[in-house]
Amino acid sequence: MMERNIVRTLIVETPSKPGNLGKVTTAIGDLGGDIGEITTAKIGPFTTVRKISIQCESTDQLKQMIEAVKQLDNGIKVLSVSDDVLLAHEGGKIHMSSRLDIRSLADLRRVYTPGVADVCRVIQEQPDKARLYTSKGNTVAIVTDGTAVLGLGNIGAIAGMPVMEGKAALFDRFVGISGIPILLNTSDPDEVVETIKRISLSFGGILLEDIGSPHCFEIEERLKAELPIPVMHDDQHGTAVVTLAAVISACRAAEVELEQAVVGQVGLGAAGIAICRRFMAYGVKEVCGVDREPTALDRLVQYGGTALNSLEDLMQKCDIIVATTGVAGLIRPEWVRKGQVILALSNPNPEIEPEKALAAGAAFAADGRSVNNVLGFPGIFKAALNVGAKEITADMLTAASKAIARCTPLGELAPHPLDPKVHIEVIEAVERVALMDRK
Numbered sequence: 001m002m003e004r005n006i007v008r009t010l011i012v013e014t015p016s017k018p019g020n021l022g023k024v025t026t027a028i029g030d031l032g033g034d035i036g037e038i039t040t041a042k043i044g045p046f047t048t049v050r051k052i053s054i055q056c057e058s059t060d061q062l063k064q065m066i067e068a069v070k071q072l073d074n075g076i077k078v079l080s081v082s083d084d085v086l087l088a089h090e091g092g093k094i095h096m097s098s099r100l101d102i103r104s105l106a107d108l109r110r111v112y113t114p115g116v117a118d119v120c121r122v123i124q125e126q127p128d129k130a131r132l133y134t135s136k137g138n139t140v141a142i143v144t145d146g147t148a149v150l151g152l153g154n155i156g157a158i159a160g161m162p163v164m165e166g167k168a169a170l171f172d173r174f175v176g177i178s179g180i181p182i183l184l185n186t187s188d189p190d191e192v193v194e195t196i197k198r199i200s201l202s203f204g205g206i207l208l209e210d211i212g213s214p215h216c217f218e219i220e221e222r223l224k225a226e227l228p229i230p231v232m233h234d235d236q237h238g239t240a241v242v243t244l245a246a247v248i249s250a251c252r253a254a255e256v257e258l259e260q261a262v263v264g265q266v267g268l269g270a271a272g273i274a275i276c277r278r279f280m281a282y283g284v285k286e287v288c289g290v291d292r293e294p295t296a297l298d299r300l301v302q303y304g305g306t307a308l309n310s311l312e313d314l315m316q317k318c319d320i321i322v323a324t325t326g327v328a329g330l331i332r333p334e335w336v337r338k339g340q341v342i343l344a345l346s347n348p349n350p351e352i353e354p355e356k357a358l359a360a361g362a363a364f365a366a367d368g369r370s371v372n373n374v375l376g377f378p379g380i381f382k383a384a385l386n387v388g389a390k391e392i393t394a395d396m397l398t399a400a401s402k403a404i405a406r407c408t409p410l411g412e413l414a415p416h417p418l419d420p421k422v423h424i425e426v427i428e429a430v431e432r433v434a435l436m437d438r439k
């Protein structure tokens with residue numbers, strides 16, 4: 001299984017002669033290394049130094065590639081190997097900064113004492129004004145208990161912090177929201193709900209992230225009912241929104257009517273159950289599922305889905321397969337039927353690599369890197385905050401799916417996450433529906 005989890009940068013020196021870079025990249029490619037960016041660090045009269053970013057599946061494979069480059073000899077040298085991902089994380093990925101400059105005493109008096117006291121009094125009289133005079137209206141808590149971090153499982157909240165900081169960085173980058181990671185050292189639903197309620201005054205919304213099933217369902221439902229601000233569990237609804245968008249795009253390209261297709265969901269946890277519900281709400285007639293937990297299957301049946309006995313049965317029966325189990329390589333290529341749509345969405349590694357699914361006959365295939373909730377949650381929250389929505393409704397989620405599908409180039413399953421148009425379209429579509437809901 002090609003997992004491409006190891007990302008490293010090789011600093012390679014070659015004699016300044018045409019063909020040497022080709023020898024290096026061939027040596028890496030022959031051993032299965034996936035080459036990303038190549039930048040030139042130094043061009044001298046005799047030698048050139050380049051940084052070559054590579055992805056591979058294991059440290060053994062990395063060692064073999066380094067050895068192969070060294071063996072090329074002819075003056076070709078590996079000067080060093082750096083772990084850019086760890087380096088980029090040093091000091092964390094986010095930072096709180098002041099929006100106002102403080103250079104003079106007058107600034108200080110305006111930003112802080114005594115000026116600030118007047119603002120406090122205004123808010124004391126009209127608490128709603130906090131949305132105008134503080135950062136509350138543009139700040140979202142990103143809350144985890146660390147029980148289902150990506151597909152890494154229950155690794156604890158502190159180990160999940162890099163993911164939460166990542167979501168905060170995405171909020172800032174794509175829609176200008178301040179995301180504040182909140183790590184909980186409990187996963188007891190009563191304690192989680194109580195803790196979030198007690199800190200909720202600081203925030204315009206609550207994004208629940210990487211909270212495992214089944215406790216995530218109760219936590220989200222209770223918070224939605226008890227808090228006057230938008231609450232959304234990203235792994236449930238952010239994922240479901242983006243999955244539906246991808247399948248709408250696949251059906252458009254294949255000229256297939258989604259409502260008539262049979263959808264099969266592998267893994268009925270947080271993401272899986274929400275995906276099934278989203279397809280049913282969209283009007284898909286038959287949604288089937290498998291899970292190793294009988295209680296997860298019962299949940300699907302309660303919502304109107306069909307529980308199947310085995311993954312092989314599901315692969316045989318369904319036209320569209322979505323997998324969110326966290327288990328890399330779970331789907332065997334020989335189970336893939338010709339013409340199927342396969343979305344193997346587990347991160348960091350999918351249930352089947354898209355290339356393998358396509359080679360086995362799938363019409364469309366994608367993994368969780370491209371069909372990723374980053375396309376949904378930033379715009380959904382920005383829209384909800386912009387219009388002061390008290391909740392994120394099913395109609396707002398459907399609007400987000402359709403907006404993402406509209407931004408998807410024909411023949412592809414998802415737009416590029418760095419395309420600013422996607423986030424703008426999601427914001428506009430969701431705002432329109434939220435404003436209609438308010439009337």
Ligand SMILES: NC(=O)c1ccc[n+]([C@@H]2O[C@H](COP(=O)([O-])OP(=O)(O)OC[C@H]3O[C@@H](n4cnc5c(N)ncnc54)[C@H](O)[C@@H]3O)[C@@H](O)[C@H]2O)c1
Nearest residue numbers: 150151213267269270271292324325326346347368372373
């Ligand atoms: N691409 C995305 O945007 C996106 C979003 C959310 C989650 N995910 C991925 O989905 C995966 C699951 O996340 P989650 O939050 O739903 O976790 P979860 O723990 O709530 O759900 C996982 C489910 O899979 C089931 N499962 C595990 N192994 C199985 C097997 N061998 N056969 C059948 N069922 C099995 C579990 O019983 C559980 O019900 C993770 O890898 C996560 O990275 C991807």
Ligand SMILES: O=C(O)C[C@H](O)C(=O)O
Nearest residue numbers: 149150151235347372373
């Ligand atoms: O974090 C991601 O990349 C997507 C998703 O929220 C996940 O848990 O895998």
Ligand SMILES: [Mg+2]
Nearest residue numbers: 150209210235
């Ligand atoms: Mg997640």
